[in-house]
Amino acid sequence: MSVLVDDDSRVIVQGITGGEGEFHTEQMIDYGTNVVAGAVPGKGGQEVAGVPVYDTVAEAAEAEDADTSVVFVPPAFAGDACFEALDAPLDLVVAITEGIPTQDMARVKRAEEETSTYLVGPNCPGLITPDEAKLGILPGNIFETGNVGLISRSGTLTYQVVDSLTQRGIGQSTAIGIGGDPIIGTSFIDALGLFEDDPDTDAVVMCGEIGGEDEEQAAAFIDEHMDTPVAGFIAGRTAPPGKRMGHAGAIVSGSGTGTAQSKIDALESAGVPVGDTPEEVVDNVEDLL
Amino acid sequence: MRLHEYQAKQVFADAGVPTPASELAATVDDAVAAAEDIGYPVAIKAQVHVGGRGKAGGIELVEDADEAREVAADILGMDLKGFTVDRVLVEEAVDFANELYAGVTMDRGEGKPVAMVSTRGGVNIEEVAEEDPDAIAREHIDPAFGMHSYQARKAVYDAGVDREIAGDVASILTTLYQLWDDRDGADAEINPLMVTGDDEVIAADAVFNVDEDALFRQPELAEMEEEGEFAESELDRKADEYGFDYVRLSGNVGIIGNGAGLVMTTLDLVDHYGGAPANFLDVGGGAKADRITNALDMVFSDENVDSVVFNIFGGITRGDEVAKGINRALEQFDEIPKPVVVRLAGTNAEEGMEILNEDLVTVEQTLESAVQRAVEYADEVEA
Numbered sequence: 241m242s243v244l245v246d247d248d249s250r251v252i253v254q255g256i257t258g259g260e261g262e263f264h265t266e267q268m269i270d271y272g273t274n275v276v277a278g279a280v281p282g283k284g285g286q287e288v289a290g291v292p293v294y295d296t297v298a299e300a301a302e303a304e305d306a307d308t309s310v311v312f313v314p315p316a317f318a319g320d321a322c323f324e325a326l327d328a329p330l331d332l333v334v335a336i337t338e339g340i341p342t343q344d345m346a347r348v349k350r351a352e353e354e355t356s357t358y359l360v361g362p363n364c365p366g367l368i369t370p371d372e373a374k375l376g377i378l379p380g381n382i383f384e385t386g387n388v389g390l391i392s393r394s395g396t397l398t399y400q401v402v403d404s405l406t407q408r409g410i411g412q413s414t415a416i417g418i419g420g421d422p423i424i425g426t427s428f429i430d431a432l433g434l435f436e437d438d439p440d441t442d443a444v445v446m447c448g449e450i451g452g453e454d455e456e457q458a459a460a461f462i463d464e465h466m467d468t469p470v471a472g473f474i475a476g477r478t479a480p481p482g483k484r485m486g487h488a489g490a491i492v493s494g495s496g497t498g499t500a501q502s503k504i505d506a507l508e509s510a511g512v513p514v515g516d517t518p519e520e521v522v523d524n525v526e527d528l529l
Numbered sequence: 530m531r532l533h534e535y536q537a538k539q540v541f542a543d544a545g546v547p548t549p550a551s552e553l554a555a556t557v558d559d560a561v562a563a564a565e566d567i568g569y570p571v572a573i574k575a576q577v578h579v580g581g582r583g584k585a586g587g588i589e590l591v592e593d594a595d596e597a598r599e600v601a602a603d604i605l606g607m608d609l610k611g612f613t614v615d616r617v618l619v620e621e622a623v624d625f626a627n628e629l630y631a632g633v634t635m636d637r638g639e640g641k642p643v644a645m646v647s648t649r650g651g652v653n654i655e656e657v658a659e660e661d662p663d664a665i666a667r668e669h670i671d672p673a674f675g676m677h678s679y680q681a682r683k684a685v686y687d688a689g690v691d692r693e694i695a696g697d698v699a700s701i702l703t704t705l706y707q708l709w710d711d712r713d714g715a716d717a718e719i720n721p722l723m724v725t726g727d728d729e730v731i732a733a734d735a736v737f738n739v740d741e742d743a744l745f746r747q748p749e750l751a752e753m754e755e756e757g758e759f760a761e762s763e764l765d766r767k768a769d770e771y772g773f774d775y776v777r778l779s780g781n782v783g784i785i786g787n788g789a790g791l792v793m794t795t796l797d798l799v800d801h802y803g804g805a806p807a808n809f810l811d812v813g814g815g816a817k818a819d820r821i822t823n824a825l826d827m828v829f830s831d832e833n834v835d836s837v838v839f840n841i842f843g844g845i846t847r848g849d850e851v852a853k854g855i856n857r858a859l860e861q862f863d864e865i866p867k868p869v870v871v872r873l874a875g876t877n878a879e880e881g882m883e884i885l886n887e888d889l890v891t892v893e894q895t896l897e898s899a900v901q902r903a904v905e906y907a908d909e910v911e912a
Contacts (some may be wrong), residue, residue, distance in 0.1 A: 243672035264852075306752075315742060315745075316746065320829045331900075339742045340742060341611075341633055341713055341740055341742050342713075342715065342740050342742065342743070343635075343672070343710070343713060343740065343743070346635065346640055346641060346642065346672040347672045347673065349640040350640070350641075350671065350672050350673050351673075365844065375644060376815075377844060377845055378844060379843070379875055379876055381845045382875070392790070393790060394788055394789055394790020394791065394793075394815070395788050395790070395842060395844060396786075396787055396788025396790060396791035396842045397788060397790030397791045397794055398790075398793055399791075399844055399874075399875055400794070400842050400874075400896065402873060403842070403875070415545060420789055420790070422635065422637040423635070423637060423640045447790065449789070449790055449793060450793070451637075452637050452638060453638055454638075457638075473793045473794075475790045475791075475793040475797060476793040476796075476797070477796075477797045477800065478778070478793075478796045478797050478799075478800045478806055479776075479793060479796070479809075480776070480778065483776045484741075484774075484776075485774075485776060485789055485792075485793050485809055486774040486788075486789025486792060486793070486809065486811040487789040487790070488741075488791075489637070490789055490790075490793065491542075493655070500797075516801055517798060517801065517896075517897055518794065518896065519895075519897060
């Protein structure tokens with residue numbers, strides 16, 4: 241079992257004719273993902289990585305009976321690509337693109353709230369259900385099937401934690417990169433809820449970071465609604481206020497909201513053990529299982 | 530990206546927000562000439578991105594040419610919290626009766642813009658927000674519609690602004706929102722928004738932060754960013770040139786990695802193992818050898834750095850490219866300037882390890898051991 245993505249997912253790649261889009265489409269197909277179409281305006285009728293390309297998402301969705309899309313469209317056009325995917329409509333849209341203007345995402349988010357579509361990202365590595373399907377750019381070889389769900393705002397930090405889990409024989413049900421932007425589709429709470437309802441996820445790891453209050457809200461949700469145990473990690477303890485630490489969303493405000501300490505305190509008071517190092521997170525997961 | 534005060538004022542004035550007369554000056558003579566033009570009293574204001582400029586001596590009021598000369602000479606070239614002052618804004622002094630606050634920002638939790646008004650302007654508004662949140666009237670704006678006129682009026686009335694000026698303040702708030710929306714603002718703020726004895730409302734300060742991800746469609750603001758680079762440190766300029774996400778800190782362990790979360794974690798681990806991080810440097814995804822070489826050059830040129838930890842977990846970044854870049858950067862030295870510890874994992878890590886010249890670096894297998902080793906090296910240098 242898994243959440244959001246499995247080997248039944250029928251996937252469109254938006255931006256399949258770009259360098260990144262084509263490369264990662266091949267990687268996704270190699271991993272076993274059922275990529276059924278590409279969508280690029282003006283490129284309808286072509287074929288990329290053995291997959292037919294359509295001019296619009298709606299056309300691709302109808303012709304190939306698709307339910308999911310992965311967005312590899314450049315930042316200036318990615319907001320529009322998300323609107324197109326929401327309108328198709330699809331069940332799941334995964335926006336990989338980094339650098340989408342925040343005001344564009346505020347409008348996309350506003351539109352998403354009126355649909356039943358799950359939007360994951362943007363500025364995320366995507367998601368993977370090991371041995372079934374991956375959507376995005378995650379390196380498939382470090383993952384292994386198992387019973388731990390993973391939610392993270394950061395790509396490479398996810399790989400670090402997953403690698404340690406796998407090396408200690410702990411597999412993953414699904415890993416979701418929710419993205420490092422200030423406005424994202426699927427929040428920690430949304431993803432935690434999905435794992436809580438998944439009978440084959442026995443523990444969840446959430447990797448948060450400085451900025452915003454999503455982790456604090458997640459802590460309250462865990463306290464009130466979750467039986468599945470959660471282990472936490474928070475990056476950015478040493479980040480100075482007012483500086484954007486790589487991710488657009490990773491910033492402690494001048495008034496001191498969004499600090500690592502506030503998130504760690506909130507999680508710990510909800511009974512979530514927060515590791516000081518990635519290895520400690522894996523120790524905590526071993527204890528919880 | 531933050532505009533300088535003089536730039537933000539220009540943007541606000543162009544949009545129709547009343548601002549005091551002002552001129553930018555880079556020399557003492559120009560500052561005095563500007564003051565003569567405008568007429569005394571004038572304020573001389575350092576143009577650097579530092580909070581609390583006034584308290585730190587970066588803003589002074591002057592009454593005549595002698596004073597203007599003296600103060601301009603003091604402020605130009607002054608070190609203000611680590612920034613050298615290269616430009617001052619000479620500005621008409623406003624005789625105010627009252628100070629308000631008006632601002633627009635993105636409420637990331639709500640995913641919506643929020644417009645704010647308060648009668649407690651002229652002080653740090655974030656402190657007001659903490660001590661007395663009700664002193665700031667907030668109006669969330671539906672991004673699909675933009676700000677309705679009634680919302681501007683409502684915010685102004687809710688804040689308790691005097692009736693005589695409520696219309697003017699609502700109109701300034703509307704303009705501020707429009708600017709924020711049209712020009713891809715992150716934060717737009719007027720603090721203080723001064724009210725004179727004659728009930729004139731004037732923007733005495735101006736803050737405009739632009740969403741860096743939207744600069745591609747804001748050519749005028751992108752130009753202002755370039756023009757404003759005089760106030761940046763040499764390292765920040767270098768980071769811009771190389772296109773790195775870089776933040777300098779006060780420690781001595783240099784850090785290079787890929788991916789924001791992992792680099793932050795590496796910083797935290799340096800601290801956890803008793804060291805002090807010197808910087809955050811994210812080479813980004815899929816970095817090629819040249820970029821890696823540039824990253825090392827960047828960190829080596831920080832004189833505070835005593836050792837470097839290089840932590841790469843390859844997803845779309847390949848270990849062999851990283852190894853080539855490290856070799857290339859280090860082989861140009863007769864003697865390696867600062868010890869470098871390397872940890873490679875993920876895509877093509879094994880190929881990378883074969884390529885890496887181990888005479889030039891220390892290799893560690895895990896993130897934890899790499900950080901510990903770099904902290905030890907830095908301690909040895911300090912001792």
